[in-house]
Amino acid sequence: DAGITQSPRHKVTETGTPVTLRCHQTENHRYMYWYRQDPGHGLRLIHYSYGVKDTDKGEVSDGYSVSRSKTEDFLLTLESATSSQTSVYFCAISGKGGRYYEQYFGPGTRLTVT
Amino acid sequence: SQQGEEDPQALSIQEGENATMNCSYKTSINNLQWYRQNSGRGLVHLILIRSNEREKHSGRLRVTLDTSKKSSSLLITASRAADTASYFCATDAWNSGGSNYKLTFGKGTLLTVNP
Numbered sequence: 001d002a003g004i005t006q007s008p009r010h011k012v013t014e015t016g017t018p019v020t021l022r023c024h025q026t027e028n029h030r031y032m033y034w035y036r037q038d039p040g041h042g043l044r045l046i047h048y049s050y051g052v053k054d055t056d057k058g059e060v061s062d063g064y065s066v067s068r069s070k071t072e073d074f075l076l077t078l079e080s081a082t083s084s085q086t087s088v089y090f091c092a093i094s095g096k097g098g099r100y101y102e103q104y105f106g107p108g109t110r111l112t113v114t
Numbered sequence: 115s116q117q118g119e120e121d122p123q124a125l126s127i128q129e130g131e132n133a134t135m136n137c138s139y140k141t142s143i144n145n146l147q148w149y150r151q152n153s154g155r156g157l158v159h160l161i162l163i164r165s166n167e168r169e170k171h172s173g174r175l176r177v178t179l180d181t182s183k184k185s186s187s188l189l190i191t192a193s194r195a196a197d198t199a200s201y202f203c204a205t206d207a208w209n210s211g212g213s214n215y216k217l218t219f220g221k222g223t224l225l226t227v228n229p
Binding site: 035041045048050092 | 158202222
């Protein structure tokens, strides 16, 4: 257990509604990442953070925004959810003790947009 | 776009047999990693091999890396039913300033080990 949790674990929402997913870590890792996992596409990076208030886009960032106001929390927001954003979302962390390479993953959030 | 591509997409073997999965990638790397994902769970780091290494072992895992062919393989020896999972390779990249680090994952190989 790398001290990483995600909430909620499951969510069903309607098209057009805003949704925020939370990733929380207790290990003081510098880097935090949001991925989505879809059949046939594997794991794709949405956004990542390399420090408090420092974020950057991944390969599938359109329609998503993130915020990191403190080390332990990384929020992913879907401003107006669409059916194409139905997916399983994973948060990952890395960087503690200079170990940037290995990422530790949360349990995932299954999001369904109807 | 995916950097790493695993092959095969799915593999079914009997307990006790060896399982080999391959990964090909497109651009130069610093390191290549392998992760495992059990059904419904997050990914778990298995092993990292650096670009200047050719082979690495960890328990029943053996990873090889051929940078000239831009490929890697993961061998699981004497497989067990508990090895049933999806296996992903991941290649890394630093940004030009060296401050940001990220991984690019392949689509994975689904390994089924039958008792």
